Amino acid sequence: MTTLSYPPKPSPGDRVAVLSPSSGLPGLLPLPYELGLRRLREEYGLEPVEYPATRTMGATPRQRADDLHAAFADPDVKAVFASIGGDDQITVVPLLDRELIRANPKPFFGMSDNTNLLALLRESGIVGFHGGTVMVELGRPGAMHPQTAESLRAALFTPGEYELRPAERWRDMDRDWADPATFDAEPETRPGTGWTWLNADRLVEGRTWGGCLEIVGWMLMAGRGVARDLSEYDGGVLFLETSEELPSGEEVFRTLRNMGERGLLGRFSALLMGRPKTWSFERPHTPEEAAAYATEQREAVTRAMRAYAPEAVVVFDVDLGHTDPHVVIPYGGLVRVDGPARRITVTY
Structure with missing residues (x-):
């Protein structure tokens, strides 16, 4: 039986990784992406850090795996956000160093194709978070939906029941x-x-x-x-x-x-x-x-x-x-x- 634990939560002011483990759509559609980054800074008080493949359409599975490794290994990065989903994250999973990730547990936020990573984290004993992608939930036009914003804030910063x-x-x-x-x-x-x-x-x-x-x-x-x-x-x-x-x-x-x-x-x-x-x-x-x-x-x-x-x-x-x-x-x-x-x- 896998022993599961919640990774340490970030605090306002912390650096968080923003990655594209599936599709590099931020490079093609920057408007919701930039809006999502701004909300991470202004509404949640977090400092997003981009990686080489985040805005790269057609990045190889190895390039995307390298970004994930760099984000989890960096002690100054306190959480990891997916920019969006896609359809081939399954090709990235075999390249991931599970021991590195297990030794550096961090909250990961993503959905859709990021189901692959969430399942890998669960297998590694780390609770992940289904939701909170930068382009979709954080990049919603006009304003974030209040229920989305409230749920994400609780998941980010507040341990316990919701x-x-x-x-x-x-x-x-x-x-x-x-x-x-x-x-x-x-x-x-x-x-x-x-x-x-x-x-x-x-x-x-x-x-x-x-x-x-x-x-x-x-x-x-x-x-x-x-x-x-x-x-x-x-x-x-x-x-x-x-x-x-x-x-x-x-x-x-x-x-x-x-x-x-x-x-x-x-x-x-x-x-x-x-x-x-x-x-x-x-x-x-x-x-x-x-x-x-x-x-x-x-x-x-x-x-x-x-x-x-x-x-x-x-x-x-x-x-x-x-x-x-x-x-x-x-x-x-x-x-x-x-x-x-x-x-x-x-x-x-």
Whole structure:
């Protein structure tokens, strides 16, 4: 059984690394990136430090691994932020020096393709933080969503418990990051819809594993990110979310089904399912199409859970994914899912 511990937290005034372990999009789309850097300085009091591949599109896996090693090895750097996700971080993971990282534990913030690194940190005994990317959460036009900002601040600076709450307002429609006008005002949001619970007759407290469902599937195909002894996850809290690629309900079901056939899905006593992103530039769904997509995904998840983890507590539409706001989830950290009270509490 892996012994997991929370790394020391930074303090205002500290230096923090900003890296691109997946895609060097800061070089192509500097507006949300520079805005995110400014907020790290002005709103959180941290001093971001960039590395050679941070703004480099097409950086090799070795270059990105070297940046990660430099950031974790530097005693003056107190936390590490991913600029954004991507789609090939899985090629970086085999190059990483796990002993170096284990000897220099630091809070790492990232999501989407950064599921790879979060899983590696968990395997190394280090709790990571799913959320807080520079270009997405910190670089939100107009202002950070209040729930995102509050959650990130707590995860950065405050040890202990933090209670999540359903979003009062949310969105999943994006605007063009290359257009300066995008950043003149906050994006339009819509009223929150609350959480939906299944099997909410018990309380579950356990350590988390999961992340972006598509990336989880890739990791499992590559034989990475999951413990050899699946009892590692017994009684734990699985959390999953889907990306802007909008996987079909059938694809979501098949991934979960295959996790079930591996004997993994049934190990968890609770699932937090992120609110699905239902709109993308490639698939600009109408409100009716978006609602149908979300319903299809919920039905697919329910079908898989009933087949492989019928007693697990399931909570739908938690704001932990590619939608806005995005609350930070401790990866490998403790989460309490209280069905009777309809409350979710994380430990940062």
